[in-house]
Structures are given as C-alpha cells and as structure tokens.
Amino acid sequence: MIRLLGTLCLAAAAGWLASACPAETPAARPGRPGDPPAAAPAPAGQGSAAPVTQRELMAKLAAVPQQNADRAEKVLQLFKQAGLRNVTRQAVPTRPPGCNILATLPGRTPNVIIVGAHFDHTSTGTGVIDNWTGVACMVGLAQALAKTPPQHTFVFVAFDSEERGQAGSRWYVSQLSAQQKARTTAMVNLECLGISTAKVWLTGSADALEQLAAEVAKKENTPVEFRQLHGVTADANSFMAAGIAAITFDSLDLTDFDLIDSPKDRAEAVRPDRLEQHYRFILKYLQALDEQSGSISAANKDRPAPKPKP
Numbered sequence: 001m002i003r004l005l006g007t008l009c010l011a012a013a014a015g016w017l018a019s020a021c022p023a024e025t026p027a028a029r030p031g032r033p034g035d036p037p038a039a040a041p042a043p044a045g046q047g048s049a050a051p052v053t054q055r056e057l058m059a060k061l062a063a064v065p066q067q068n069a070d071r072a073e074k075v076l077q078l079f080k081q082a083g084l085r086n087v088t089r090q091a092v093p094t095r096p097p098g099c100n101i102l103a104t105l106p107g108r109t110p111n112v113i114i115v116g117a118h119f120d121h122t123s124t125g126t127g128v129i130d131n132w133t134g135v136a137c138m139v140g141l142a143q144a145l146a147k148t149p150p151q152h153t154f155v156f157v158a159f160d161s162e163e164r165g166q167a168g169s170r171w172y173v174s175q176l177s178a179q180q181k182a183r184t185t186a187m188v189n190l191e192c193l194g195i196s197t198a199k200v201w202l203t204g205s206a207d208a209l210e211q212l213a214a215e216v217a218k219k220e221n222t223p224v225e226f227r228q229l230h231g232v233t234a235d236a237n238s239f240m241a242a243g244i245a246a247i248t249f250d251s252l253d254l255t256d257f258d259l260i261d262s263p264k265d266r267a268e269a270v271r272p273d274r275l276e277q278h279y280r281f282i283l284k285y286l287q288a289l290d291e292q293s294g295s296i297s298a299a300n301k302d303r304p305a306p307k308p309k310p
C-alpha cells in the first residue's frame with residue numbers, strides 16, 4: 001500500500017528496487033481475464049477446496065527473496081508448485097522495467113474473479129509484511145481453489161510496482177479489452193495480512209463486496225473490522241477506476257503502520273495464527289463470491305481514495 005500523506009511515499013519512491021521481466025516464449029502468452037480457459041477444467045464436484053496448513057503458509061512466507069526481480073521469479077515458482085499450470089509473466093513498461101506474474105485457474109464459465117497482491121517492496125525493511133504476506137496467502141488460495149473447479153475463472157496476479165503508484169495494476173487493467181472488463185465479476189486485493197484483526201477498506205472498495213464480507217464474517221464467526229482509510233491507496237484503486245468492483249483486505253491497526261516501509265517490516269512481526277485466520281476467511285470469501293452470478297456494481301458511497309502522485 002502507499003500512504004500519500006507525509007514523507008513516506010517519497011521515501012518509498014526513492015527506495016524502489018528494480019525487477020525485471022524475462023521475455024516470454026511465444027507459447028507462454030500471458031493469460032488475461034476473459035480469455036477462454038487454457039485447459040478443460042475437471043468436472044464439478046471433484047475434490048474440495050481444502051485450505052493449506054499454517055505451516056505451509058509460513059513456509060511460503062519464509063521463501064521471500066529480498067530483491068524484487070527475485071520475488072517475481074519466486075512467485076512464479078510458488079504458483080507452479082501450488083499446482084497452477086497456466087503461469088505467465090506480463091512485462092510492465094516502467095523505468096526500470098517491471099513484471100507482473102499471472103496464474104490462471106480455469107473455471108466452469110468465462111466469468112472472472114481476479115485475486116491480487118503486490119510483490120514489490122521499497123528498499124527499507126524486508127517487505128515481508130508489505131506485502132509478501134499477501135503473496136503467500138494468494139498462492140495458498142490458488143492452491144486450495146485448484147482442487148475443485150470453481151464456477152468463475154480465477155486469475156491470480158502478483159503485481160509489480162505497487163509502491164510506484166500502482167504502476168503494475170494500472171498497466172494490467174489498461175491491457176484488458178472491454179469484453180474482458182465486462183466478464184470480470186470482481187477483484188479482491190490482499191495487503192499486509194497476519195498482523196492484527198482482519199480489515200476491509202471502506203475507502204476504495206465496492207459497497208456490494210463490503211456487504212458480502214460482512215455476511216461471510218458473520219457466518220464464519222470471524223472478527224473483521226470495516227474502516228475508513230483515507231490517504232492510502234492500493235492496487236484495488238486501479239480496478240475501481242476502470243469500473244470493476246474491487247475490495248481490499250488488510251490487517252493493520254493504525255499503530256501497525258509503523259511496521260511497514262521500515263526496518264520493522266520483518267517476518268518476526270507476523271502472527272502465524274492470524275495469518276492462517278485471515279487466509280481461511282478470505283478463502284471462504286472467495287468461495288462465496290464464486291457463487292455470485294451476474295455483475296457486481298463498483299459503486300462506492302465512501303469518499304474515493306486520492307489519486308497517487310505521479
């Protein structure tokens with residue numbers, strides 16, 4: 001996430017570490033929302049979306065490299081290890097060049113749910129909390145959902161350059177056709193999990209998706225807080241700006257913001273029990289979202305988050 005108030009975003013921009021995007025082979029064209037499934041999915045009703053264990057989540061968390069270029073390749077590797085067959089790179093035309101990593105899980109319909117987490121981090125701290133926690137959960141979600149063919153086609157995207165004005169997610173959205181946007185039911189963004197109580201950003205999230213989060217939290221008896229968070233932006237904003245309903249989950253109390261973009265952003269600050277709780281809740285949320293049919297409004301009655309600085 002990026003805080004636009006104070007000096008932190010300037011420090012983040014100055015400390016951005018370059019990643020790279022090796023050229024794709026012709027056969028490895030990045031999959032995009034709305035593309036037909038790359039492989040025929042298995043019939044419905046086989047297997048179940050068994051969550052990964054806390055130990056598996058923590059192993060993914062511990063696999064974090066320091067350099068952004070290494071992170072991109074590690075996410076690609078983790079997706080493949082999770083059983084995703086269609087894993088590709090998408091070059092992001094930033095200076096220096098960036099690289100989104102996409103993993104597509106074919107569903108029973110061409111309708112798409114996008115799950116996103118940025119993998120890049122600033123040069124201060126290890127960037128484990130912000131945002132390898134989101135990456136580890138996202139890979140675990142892909143691993144669980146891959147066991148049962150979902151209704152929607154799921155596209156998991158590890159975004160580059162979030163810390164540079166959401167450049168990776170803005171590029172990704174810019175490459176979607178009108179038809180692909182129309183087929184995208186929702187985007188679910190993961191930020192800074194495993195710290196304090198799970199949270200939904202009322203600022204910059206679609207009202208309908210917030211409502212669903214409240215329903216799932218109640219059904220699963222999981223504590224989830226809903227809060228306004230002005231002056232902070234995330235990759236969900238790129239989708240909301242394009243009229244695609246999006247929601248951001250995180251777990252930072254206001255006092256926890258000292259942990260990110262700082263040397264305090266370390267694995268020791270992550271609570272394994274909370275990371276697992278947040279992961280399991282978001283898995284239930286995605287399953288509930290997968291049962292939705294028809295479009296979801298991107299309406300947001302809350303004040304929109306400010307645009308990132310250029």
Ligand SMILES: [Zn+2]
Nearest residue numbers: 001130131191
């Ligand atoms: Zn972040």
